[in-house]
Amino acid sequence: MLLIYLLLGIGSMSGKSLTFDEGIHLTSGYSYWLRNDFRLQPESGVLIQRYEALPLVLMNINFPGENTRGWKQALQYLVADEFFYSCGNNPVTLIFCGRIMNLLLGVLLGVLIYFWSRELFGGVGGIISLVLFAFSPTVFASARLCTSDLAMALAFTATLWASWRMFGKLTPWRLAACSLSLAVLFMVKYSAVLIVPVYLIMLAVRIVWGGPLVISGFGKRRGFSADRKGMILSWLLGAGVVNALVIWLCIWSAYGFRYSMINHDQAGRKVQDAYWQVLMEKPGLTPKVVGIVRKTRILPEAYLYGFTFTWRWTSGRTAYLNGEIRKNGWWYFFPYCFIVKTPVPLLLLLLILLGAVIHRIFLASKTAFPGAVLNKLYPSTPLITLLVVYFGMAMASSLNIGVRHILPCYPLLMILAGFGGRYFREKTGNVMRWIVLLLLAAYVAVSLNAYPDYLAFFNSLAGGKEQGYRHLVDSSLDWGQDLPALRKWLDANRGDRPVYVSYFGTSMPEQYLQNVRLLPCYLPRGNIDTAPLEEGIYAISATMLQLTFFPELAQWDEKNENTLHLLEKAVQESGIKNQKRKKELARRLAYYRFGKLVSALRKREPEANIGGSILIYRLSAPEVMSIMSNSR
Numbered sequence: 001m002l003l004i005y006l007l008l009g010i011g012s013m014s015g016k017s018l019t020f021d022e023g024i025h026l027t028s029g030y031s032y033w034l035r036n037d038f039r040l041q042p043e044s045g046v047l048i049q050r051y052e053a054l055p056l057v058l059m060n061i062n063f064p065g066e067n068t069r070g071w072k073q074a075l076q077y078l079v080a081d082e083f084f085y086s087c088g089n090n091p092v093t094l095i096f097c098g099r100i101m102n103l104l105l106g107v108l109l110g111v112l113i114y115f116w117s118r119e120l121f122g123g124v125g126g127i128i129s130l131v132l133f134a135f136s137p138t139v140f141a142s143a144r145l146c147t148s149d150l151a152m153a154l155a156f157t158a159t160l161w162a163s164w165r166m167f168g169k170l171t172p173w174r175l176a177a178c179s180l181s182l183a184v185l186f187m188v189k190y191s192a193v194l195i196v197p198v199y200l201i202m203l204a205v206r207i208v209w210g211g212p213l214v215i216s217g218f219g220k221r222r223g224f225s226a227d228r229k230g231m232i233l234s235w236l237l238g239a240g241v242v243n244a245l246v247i248w249l250c251i252w253s254a255y256g257f258r259y260s261m262i263n264h265d266q267a268g269r270k271v272q273d274a275y276w277q278v279l280m281e282k283p284g285l286t287p288k289v290v291g292i293v294r295k296t297r298i299l300p301e302a303y304l305y306g307f308t309f310t311w312r313w314t315s316g317r318t319a320y321l322n323g324e325i326r327k328n329g330w331w332y333f334f335p336y337c338f339i340v341k342t343p344v345p346l347l348l349l350l351l352i353l354l355g356a357v358i359h360r361i362f363l364a365s366k367t368a369f370p371g372a373v374l375n376k377l378y379p380s381t382p383l384i385t386l387l388v389v390y391f392g393m394a395m396a397s398s399l400n401i402g403v404r405h406i407l408p409c410y411p412l413l414m415i416l417a418g419f420g421g422r423y424f425r426e427k428t429g430n431v432m433r434w435i436v437l438l439l440l441a442a443y444v445a446v447s448l449n450a451y452p453d454y455l456a457f458f459n460s461l462a463g464g465k466e467q468g469y470r471h472l473v474d475s476s477l478d479w480g481q482d483l484p485a486l487r488k489w490l491d492a493n494r495g496d497r498p499v500y501v502s503y504f505g506t507s508m509p510e511q512y513l514q515n516v517r518l519l520p521c522y523l524p525r526g527n528i529d530t531a532p533l534e535e536g537i538y539a540i541s542a543t544m545l546q547l548t549f550f551p552e553l554a555q556w557d558e559k560n561e562n563t564l565h566l567l568e569k570a571v572q573e574s575g576i577k578n579q580k581r582k583k584e585l586a587r588r589l590a591y592y593r594f595g596k597l598v599s600a601l602r603k604r605e606p607e608a609n610i611g612g613s614i615l616i617y618r619l620s621a622p623e624v625m626s627i628m629s630n631s632r
Helices: 002-013 022-035 046-057 076-085 091-134 137-143 149-168 172-188 190-209 229-254 266-280 285-296 301-313 333-341 344-367 371-396 409-424 427-450 465-470 483-493 558-573 579-601 621-629
Strands: 213-216 223-226 319-321 324-326 499-502 536-541 608-610 614-619
Touching (some): 002 091, 022 076, 046 091, 076 091, 091 149, 149 172, 149 213, 149 229, 172 190, 172 229, 213 229, 266 285, 285 301, 333 371, 344 371, 371 409, 409 427, 465 608, 483 536, 483 608, 483 614, 614 621
């Protein structure tokens, strides 16, 4: 299963362009090794970025100089652009190295899922869970990218497993495994703080319903059993203190036991202080606590800055859902993502198994309630606890940009789905055994059909990847991954027609596409064509089609129509003396023309859908004239 996972992962990532966060992840990770400086990419933990960039340390790689504008001002996207496209490096080689490192982490996650499921539900249960992992489109969407999402899922799963084993039997080895897994979790991403309530809930359940605690390997005594709840609590609280100390030491070690995030650049120090000032301006408890910790220097500055940056960033970001754009999100965003981004066979399997569990609990409750019910649920305590806490916090969050933010929930569900293995050991489970097998076969078929466009996967309930752009965009569908596929399509279909491109991503379109006219993009990628639109082929990224990050243009109304006419008049009347002003007006006019264009295109079906993320429209001169001349 894991070999199949690796082959599918490598094959599907090879034909994909750089996605949105990959460039800054790899660039930042390499800068940590090269300059021992942590000014870039603060929102992802230093450990995973160092890990992904490790192969580059062994290669002859060029890096932007310390006197460049991007480095001095900590402009991470600018530094990444220079690193990938201006320093003489091969961008395909760079990103392949980072992706393969992340893909290998998935092997560890698969092993952990198999053994934990086997422990709970037997060998067949382990195989069921591993099949669900090895063919998961949602896992593949993150596993073959150079980001921190898969590492976060692995770290959460490993921490739950190690903590629960330590709660069951306290030994030096189990204490070390729990402490190190927690430390890794806190060095991968700042959402690791969610483990704190989960840890405490697990501890409470263990104390109340867990029975005696076996303690072995501490001191001269070979081992003994703690029966009293007070003694169990004392030992486990002591283990928690050790956990916290190891986390603290590991965080300091990750930053070289240096407080300052800037190594020696005084100009960079001034820029960083200015950034700090902006972050701390927002009122609330978090800035106050961070301010105290900064003064006492309990944690490295880079860690504190990253935590504060993430807190500020996650307080709200523009997002799209089913034709609506909001900044503060929807409480049902992630449940909806889960429903439309999870293969239907897995949804059915989870529903069947949930029904079976409820039925067994109901039967057990007739004989001895609540003891029998709790005994049934107790082994799955860590899985259920994190699912409830993590998903609940996700629903309360205003950051609604992608299903990847609930990726840690998927391994837990895959492990729990191993409960289906019980049907293969029960004489009364013949019918259910065949149902489980058929659902697994259908699941594998759906996954293979999604290859290689896992990032754009949508199930049949949502109409598949061809209709995905109507439901979700950004990292749930369109992260800039399909420039190679667009080039292939254009080579076969463009003829002598002009091609217009609006791209959402951080790759350089000119690396893949030649002789195209650039429409407005989320990030400035070259010079935007400010001339009036003409007939041709229009290739538009789904996120740009929905104008997710330009909400003022998303719904074309009379106000926008009037602004468009005023801009056209201003450009015509601007003289030749103030070329800078004329250029600014022409650029703004190009955005309003684009807004009006996509408002019309959203009402028609595209001619082609490239990888699910880039929509193709072929427009004649009369069609363009009709769109641009008609008012709302």
